[in-house]
Amino acid sequence: xxxLWEGITRAIWLVVTxxxxxxxxxxxxxxxTLSALVVASLIALPLAAxxxxxxxxxxxxxxxxxxxxxxxxxxxxxxxxxxxLSRDGxxxxxxxxxxxxxxxxxxxxxxxxxxxxxxxxSLRELWSxxxxxxxxxxxxxxxxICTLLWDGRRALLTAALAGFGRAIGEVGAIMVVGGxxxxxxxxLTTAIALETGKGEFALALxxxxxxxxxxxxxxxxxxxxxxxxxTGRW
Amino acid sequence: xxxxxxxxxxxxxxxxxxxxxxxxxxxxxxxxxTIVIGPNGAGKxxxxxxxxxxxxxxxxxxxxxxxxxxxxxxxxxVFQQPVMMRxxxxxxxxxxxxxxxxxxxxxxxxxxxxxxxxxxEAAADRSANVLSGGERQKLALxxxxxxKPEVLFLDEPCASLDGRATREIEALLQDAVxxxxxxxxxxxxxxxxxxxxxxxxxxARGQIQExxxxxxxxxxxxxxxxxxxxxxxxxx
Numbered sequence: 001x002x003x004l005w006e007g008i009t010r011a012i013w014l015v016v017t018x019x020x021x022x023x024x025x026x027x028x029x030x031x032x033t034l035s036a037l038v039v040a041s042l043i044a045l046p047l048a049a050x051x052x053x054x055x056x057x058x059x060x061x062x063x064x065x066x067x068x069x070x071x072x073x074x075x076x077x078x079x080x081x082x083x084x085l086s087r088d089g090x091x092x093x094x095x096x097x098x099x100x101x102x103x104x105x106x107x108x109x110x111x112x113x114x115x116x117x118x119x120x121x122s123l124r125e126l127w128s129x130x131x132x133x134x135x136x137x138x139x140x141x142x143x144x145i146c147t148l149l150w151d152g153r154r155a156l157l158t159a160a161l162a163g164f165g166r167a168i169g170e171v172g173a174i175m176v177v178g179g180x181x182x183x184x185x186x187x188l189t190t191a192i193a194l195e196t197g198k199g200e201f202a203l204a205l206x207x208x209x210x211x212x213x214x215x216x217x218x219x220x221x222x223x224x225x226x227x228x229x230x231t232g233r234w
Numbered sequence: 235x236x237x238x239x240x241x242x243x244x245x246x247x248x249x250x251x252x253x254x255x256x257x258x259x260x261x262x263x264x265x266x267x268t269i270v271i272g273p274n275g276a277g278k279x280x281x282x283x284x285x286x287x288x289x290x291x292x293x294x295x296x297x298x299x300x301x302x303x304x305x306x307x308x309x310x311x312v313f314q315q316p317v318m319m320r321x322x323x324x325x326x327x328x329x330x331x332x333x334x335x336x337x338x339x340x341x342x343x344x345x346x347x348x349x350x351x352x353x354x355e356a357a358a359d360r361s362a363n364v365l366s367g368g369e370r371q372k373l374a375l376x377x378x379x380x381x382k383p384e385v386l387f388l389d390e391p392c393a394s395l396d397g398r399a400t401r402e403i404e405a406l407l408q409d410a411v412x413x414x415x416x417x418x419x420x421x422x423x424x425x426x427x428x429x430x431x432x433x434x435x436x437x438a439r440g441q442i443q444e445x446x447x448x449x450x451x452x453x454x455x456x457x458x459x460x461x462x463x464x465x466x467x468x469x470x
Contacts, residue, residue, distance in 0.1 A: 126320075129317060130317060130319065132288065132311075132313055132317065133313070133317040133319070135288045136286065136288050136310070136311040136313075137310075137329075137330055137333060138303075138306040138307055139333060143333055147319075151319055151320040151321060152320070154320075
């Protein structure tokens with residue numbers, strides 16, 4: 001219990017004093033996760049819309065695979081990315097292993113199925129509402145997809161939020177491909193794992209509370225954005 | 235070049251092995267209002283959707299006086315349950331213009347004129363999902379009319395609306411007819427058919443039973459179904 005209390009006070013102290021290491025690690029966490037989120041959303045949201053609108057061979061199988069991939073073990077993803085990016089791997093020449101870019105790649109692979117599956121559920125319902133109207137207006141496939149993505153944007157925020165939550169708390173894959181190198185690839189989750197390993201529970205807890213605070217802050221921001229529907233903004 | 239005449243030849247629609255409508259031979263020409271009447275499940279909605287081209291034909295053809303792609307651009311459809319897009323009232327009305335590349339500002343300006351015309355200017359920037367049934371139907375009508383369609387299909391647009399909302403919708407429809415739009419509309423309301431129709435199509439059991447001028451139909455239907463319908467008997 002004392003460690004928990006000490007963790008809380010340590011977290012407050014780290015935040016109040018704007019600890020340089022904490023700021024650096026936090027900003028890197030945010031940069032990596034938000035970059036992965038943007039890239040994953042650019043892939044997953046149009047994919048979800050295409051799956052909602054188009055009827056094609058193996059569509060059901062694609063959806064089933066996407067749903068199954070939501071449970072992809074991060075460590076395995078990390079291992080695969082490691083193999084691909086390692087010196088002898090097919091993309092080894094790019095020299096991306098143990099860089100934030102490698103961490104972003106791993107996170108993208110982990111959260112694309114999650115965002116796409118949740119987004120697909122929302123867009124499928126929206127498409128059933130809009131189907132007759134959009135067919136009647138003689139819209140192209142591209143216009144249908146754009147319309148669904150725009151009109152479903154608040155529901156899609158929830159999908160993106162789920163992706164953010166998964167990515168910001170991810171440790172297995174980014175530990176493997178990032179290497180947890182100080183001032184280079186260390187992020188909040190890998191720092192927590194390191195401090196726990198060293199027996200520095202208070203600092204690990206402090207970093208944990210900062211991580212929770214960060215996730216809650218981003219959630220609240222998105223929740224606020226979602227509420228703007230009531231006033232007709234956004 | 236006019237969109238009409240429209241000619242349906244042996245056209246039919248099936249779903250899961252059941253014939254919903256057809257085979258239909260029909261010619262639509264001239265101006266005014268064609269009212270489609272008939273009991274529930276007779277095939278009125280299927281007929282309208284088939285002519286508009288939003289359901290796949292099982293047999294036959296529906297041809298217009300221009301290529302089919304162009305014909306689709308020059309028609310509109312108002313559904314019985316109006317589809318409200320998750321947008322503001324004015325953006326709902328502007329949507330068809332945005333689809334054909336009208337700049338956002340110009341599309342919104344024109345949409346706002348329509349919103350004022352249907353009496354919803356106070357709700358212009360509010361979400362369309364908060365509108366009442368009558369307001370939704372007026373919005374759907376404005377959205378259909380904003381591209382000035384030459385033919386407008388309406389599937390029971392006044393179903394479950396009160397007298398005032400029905401009167402407002404009918405006034406908009408009469409304005410559209412005066413502006414040269416050809417209306418093809420289904421209804422259960424014989425009074426409405428009497429007020430608006432230039433010609434009547436009676437549909438029963440997936441077939442067109444009668445297609446005559448409104449005056450002739452109301453003076454004396456040719457078929458037992460038509461006579462029963464006018465008497466207020468149950469037609470199946």
